[in-house]
Amino acid sequence: MIQKMLASALFAGVVAGLLAALLQFAFVQKPLLLAEEYESGALVHFQGVAPADGSHDAATAEADQAGQDATAQDAAAHDADSHEHAGEEAAPSSLKRNALTGLFLILVYTAYAALLVAGFGLALVYGRRIGAREGLLWGIAGFAAFQLAPALGLAPELPGMLAAEAGARQVWWVGTALATATGLGLLAYGRGPLVVALALALLAAPHLIGAPTLEGFAGVAPPELAAIFAARVLGVGLVVWAVLGWTAGALWSKETATA
Amino acid sequence: MTMNSGALRATSQTSALVSVLFVAFVGAALLFTAGLAQSSTLHDAAHDVRHATGFPCH
Numbered sequence: 001m002i003q004k005m006l007a008s009a010l011f012a013g014v015v016a017g018l019l020a021a022l023l024q025f026a027f028v029q030k031p032l033l034l035a036e037e038y039e040s041g042a043l044v045h046f047q048g049v050a051p052a053d054g055s056h057d058a059a060t061a062e063a064d065q066a067g068q069d070a071t072a073q074d075a076a077a078h079d080a081d082s083h084e085h086a087g088e089e090a091a092p093s094s095l096k097r098n099a100l101t102g103l104f105l106i107l108v109y110t111a112y113a114a115l116l117v118a119g120f121g122l123a124l125v126y127g128r129r130i131g132a133r134e135g136l137l138w139g140i141a142g143f144a145a146f147q148l149a150p151a152l153g154l155a156p157e158l159p160g161m162l163a164a165e166a167g168a169r170q171v172w173w174v175g176t177a178l179a180t181a182t183g184l185g186l187l188a189y190g191r192g193p194l195v196v197a198l199a200l201a202l203l204a205a206p207h208l209i210g211a212p213t214l215e216g217f218a219g220v221a222p223p224e225l226a227a228i229f230a231a232r233v234l235g236v237g238l239v240v241w242a243v244l245g246w247t248a249g250a251l252w253s254k255e256t257a258t259a
Numbered sequence: 260m261t262m263n264s265g266a267l268r269a270t271s272q273t274s275a276l277v278s279v280l281f282v283a284f285v286g287a288a289l290l291f292t293a294g295l296a297q298s299s300t301l302h303d304a305a306h307d308v309r310h311a312t313g314f315p316c317h
Contacts, residue, residue, distance in 0.1 A: 001274070001275055003283065005278060005279075005282045006282065009282065020312075024307075024308075024311050028311045029307065029311075032307060032310055033309065098308065100305070100307075101281050101308055101311075104305045104308040105308050105312075107289060107292070107293040107295060108290065108293045108308060108312055110289060111286045111287075111290035111293060111294075112286070113292070114282050114283070114285050114286030114289065115283060115286035115287070117282060118279050118286060119280060121275060121279040121282065122276075122279050124275065125272055125275050125276060145312050146313075147312070147313045150313055154313075154315055156310065156311070156313045157310055157316055157317075158310070159310060160286075163315070163317070166297065166315055166316070166317055167297075169315035170295055173315050174295075175312065191280070221278035233310075233311055233312070233313055234313075236311075237312065237313065
């Protein structure tokens, strides 16, 4: 059984991780890199209009009117600039950075796949067979537990955002994910009003307790950038989790069909 | 006979539960390493992923 579970998890994790990497580079990486330019001070957002493409800061807006060439040169200058500013040690090449991002996305989604498949195995112990369709629902529930519910208290962080102490936020994040996953599982498979009440309490508790936050706001990037980043992180998360759940469910039903 | 098959089912259920726990542990350990561990090497390597998948970072 362990082999079947690990095989399903590994394959689904790699498929979802590769999809996540594709979507990350298409939608998420650009606002993330732009935010780092504000974090490093290469770009400055102040009262006024910050350019949406991040190719220059407002101070050079006038120079930019001279034409496209100036913008391109500016972009190159800022690029070089941000690498200097960002450097703890030497700045890693973007190829290495992106390769690591792809690798870690596969790791993260393989980890999520293992947790999902462990859930499928638990369901089987209780006589419930999971296929692609149930897997899709499990995947969406996984998204709710590991991304959406934690995001209600700790919105996806743009680089450069200041936030409460990391350890405290991690504790809240893990607690919220566990409580939400358990709550959704009880709602889906539990019986009776007591179980439903317990499930609702588990779903609500993290948000009644509240995530650790700072007293004030000190972000340096434009709010529009943080908003589009958070929205894209959650949108991509939903798509990847849905594919992860569907794939894991389909593989699992194949693996267990003979058992 | 019935008792035997009952005992057999109980054993296979126990081993299934052990498998479930093992795979859940593997998943949790992997998730901790990729998403939560604060070692600076791991943090730097996983930086973009942590930001882009909603983990608390820094």
